Amino acid sequence: MPDAVTIPTATSDAAPLARRRVSPLPENLFSATVIGSGLIVLLLLGAIIVMLADGAWPALKAFGIAFFWSPVWDSVNDKYGAGIMVYGTVLSSVLALLIAVPLSIGVAYFLTEILAAPFRRAVGVVIQLLAAIPSIIYGMWGFFVLAPWLAAHFILDVADLAAPVPGLNKILDYGSGNSVFTAGLVLAVMILPLITAMFVEILGATPVVLKESAYGLGCTRFEVVRSVAVPYGRRAMIGAVMLGLGRALGETMAVTFVVGNATRLSPNIFAQGSTIASTIANEFNEAGFGSMKLAALLGLGLTLFIISFIVLAASRALVAPRAVS
Amino acid sequence: MSGRTSARKATNLVVAALATGAALLSLAVLASILWTLIARGAPALRLSTLTTSMAPTGEHGGLANAIVGSLIQVGIGMLIATPIGVLAGTYLSEYAKGSKLGDVTRFVSDILLSAPSILIGLFVYVLLVATTKTYSGFAGAVALAVIAIPIIIRTTEDMLSLVPVALREAAAALGAPKWKVVTQIAWRAAGSGMLTGILLALARAAGETAPLLFTSLGNLNWSTSLGKPMASLPVAIYQFASSPYEDLVQLAWAGALLITLGVLAINIIAQLTVGRRS
Numbered sequence A: 001m002p003d004a005v006t007i008p009t010a011t012s013d014a015a016p017l018a019r020r021r022v023s024p025l026p027e028n029l030f031s032a033t034v035i036g037s038g039l040i041v042l043l044l045l046g047a048i049i050v051m052l053a054d055g056a057w058p059a060l061k062a063f064g065i066a067f068f069w070s071p072v073w074d075s076v077n078d079k080y081g082a083g084i085m086v087y088g089t090v091l092s093s094v095l096a097l098l099i100a101v102p103l104s105i106g107v108a109y110f111l112t113e114i115l116a117a118p119f120r121r122a123v124g125v126v127i128q129l130l131a132a133i134p135s136i137i138y139g140m141w142g143f144f145v146l147a148p149w150l151a152a153h154f155i156l157d158v159a160d161l162a163a164p165v166p167g168l169n170k171i172l173d174y175g176s177g178n179s180v181f182t183a184g185l186v187l188a189v190m191i192l193p194l195i196t197a198m199f200v201e202i203l204g205a206t207p208v209v210l211k212e213s214a215y216g217l218g219c220t221r222f223e224v225v226r227s228v229a230v231p232y233g234r235r236a237m238i239g240a241v242m243l244g245l246g247r248a249l250g251e252t253m254a255v256t257f258v259v260g261n262a263t264r265l266s267p268n269i270f271a272q273g274s275t276i277a278s279t280i281a282n283e284f285n286e287a288g289f290g291s292m293k294l295a296a297l298l299g300l301g302l303t304l305f306i307i308s309f310i311v312l313a314a315s316r317a318l319v320a321p322r323a324v325s
Numbered sequence B: 001m002s003g004r005t006s007a008r009k010a011t012n013l014v015v016a017a018l019a020t021g022a023a024l025l026s027l028a029v030l031a032s033i034l035w036t037l038i039a040r041g042a043p044a045l046r047l048s049t050l051t052t053s054m055a056p057t058g059e060h061g062g063l064a065n066a067i068v069g070s071l072i073q074v075g076i077g078m079l080i081a082t083p084i085g086v087l088a089g090t091y092l093s094e095y096a097k098g099s100k101l102g103d104v105t106r107f108v109s110d111i112l113l114s115a116p117s118i119l120i121g122l123f124v125y126v127l128l129v130a131t132t133k134t135y136s137g138f139a140g141a142v143a144l145a146v147i148a149i150p151i152i153i154r155t156t157e158d159m160l161s162l163v164p165v166a167l168r169e170a171a172a173a174l175g176a177p178k179w180k181v182v183t184q185i186a187w188r189a190a191g192s193g194m195l196t197g198i199l200l201a202l203a204r205a206a207g208e209t210a211p212l213l214f215t216s217l218g219n220l221n222w223s224t225s226l227g228k229p230m231a232s233l234p235v236a237i238y239q240f241a242s243s244p245y246e247d248l249v250q251l252a253w254a255g256a257l258l259i260t261l262g263v264l265a266i267n268i269i270a271q272l273t274v275g276r277r278s
Helices: A007-022 A025-063 A083-114 A117-132 A135-153 A155-162 A180-204 A208-216 A221-250 A276-286 A292-318 B002-041 B047-051 B064-095 B100-114 B117-132 B137-161 B165-173 B178-189 B191-207 B233-241 B246-277
Strands: none
Touching: A025 A292, A025 B064, A025 B100, A025 B117, A025 B137, A025 B178, A083 A117, A083 A180, A083 A221, A083 A276, A083 A292, A083 B002, A117 A180, A117 B191, A117 B246, A135 A155, A135 A180, A135 B002, A135 B233, A135 B246, A180 A221, A180 B002, A208 A221, A221 A292, A221 B002, A221 B100, A221 B117, A276 A292, A276 B117, A292 B100, A292 B117, B002 B246, B047 B064, B064 B100, B064 B137, B064 B178, B064 B191, B064 B233, B064 B246, B100 B137, B117 B137, B137 B191, B165 B178, B178 B191, B191 B246, B233 B246
16 A cells, blocks of 8 residues: 555654654743743732732831721821821722713713714724823823812812702812812823723624614614613623722822822812822832831832722623633 | 604714713813923923933923933833743743633733832832832832833733634644744734734833832932932923922923823834734
């Protein structure tokens, strides 16, 4: 049989094959290098947690677990707690979401349903570019443009309106252009392109067949989005909102310019306040090597790390895991 | 029946109007930001801004040392981040399919990706500044590298996973060992996409302020020594923008315009790289 004749040629080729098998050095070297790089990443996170916890330890030892919520920040008597900053951080980020999410939904609806198809790609690129602008630019705009405008045209009027209403007049009281509210507004502007881009992607991923079926039943454009596209992408949309929240919680530069940097607790959203990140940025140069204040600031960092980890874990639990897709 | 239909049509129109309103409002706000940036930054941007160092108010300083400091720190940061990011991304895509260690690494990389950048600054402060008792340009570069690494990992993994399995199989069938399949087939096929990820990481690192505040600190004087405090464009903007002097604030706007143009230019180049591939 002619086929059998070819077998010897195959075996004579086996020699270089065998030689290749006995020198696995480059293969082992390469796989060791890539696995080593993966391990560096693990080490990096481990080191961040250990360094923050270790640096914060003097403060945690002195003030106990209550450090995380105690609303005391007294540099004169060296007594510290994260309560005021946690409050400011959460309040400004929630305000940012309350403003940015409805706007993002509107903009995403406009981009996917109303805008003519040829413009969509161009607008998509513009949104991505806006999301890439460094956050310090948003902070400067907030400080030099938005805050003076709010002080002149917005806060007094709103406080006047709210003054006769008991309860509400404590939340919307007379205040300053630099406030937790202004910080929330600047954060909203900053995360708007980010959330909008994700919403556009999620709404665009609705299977066309589902949407066409709904149109076939006589649904209007709005009904198709409300009853088909949004339910289809709901989990991913909530995940996108959580990612936006995570960005807002840890933002430093956009907030530090406009939040007022006052370390006191106030229900008034127009009052000057502070966030974890703004306090760290603002007071770090007042803290000497090995001081209690430095430990307290690192404790604030640890608190922020815990908060953003919880938010990230929640957003991952909601969005379909990447490994599956 | 027709009443209900017209009510539904009216709702549809109202929603369309609200959505258009939201889009116009967002556009107006973002236009206001860009307009402010150009209107205040462009007049202050002169050739002398690029050639003279920072100086106290009234002395007609520029931003030259901050620009050079940024270039040095971002450059060294990217030199550290690129190999680690590319190799770790390659590990996740080519060596860690379905492995526990791979899943953990991916999760950890995602945590790093979304960790507030100020925490990276604190970490490098404790690691390099508190131990050496001096702020340094090198610490700044390390902080920027930690920011860039997870971005490069994510894009490298995503781009490598787009390379068809058939390409890898064809190479393996020719007898190529795995490391050759990865470096000569997968890396080449995904090359422009991986480059895009590196450029995006570069743009992100170049605009970061918070991690540099406690690492390279900023420096009013000309210094290219990696062992000493080093100026950077974002920190210079921060210091000048919060000063009470009009000439320094103007210089801050000029810096803000410069850094935005730079970041947008890198992003546009990155977008074009992707566009050419597809």
